Amino acid sequence: MRMQQAGVIVSDYATLMVEALADNAAPESGAVYAALDMPFAVLVGQISAAHQA
Secondary structure (H helix, E strand, O other): OHHHHOOOOOOOHHHHHHHHHOOOOOOOHHHHHHHHOOHHHHHHHHHHHHHHO
């Protein structure tokens, strides 16, 4: 709450990574999601791959 009051934009790491990629269709997106090593990240990578096929 104090950080928000100070003007800091609060986020979570998953949102920031998706924003950094700017597009789940980017060739490096699979490697980023794999590096996150989180169940939801694997799911997002699988969904992205399915949409590219």
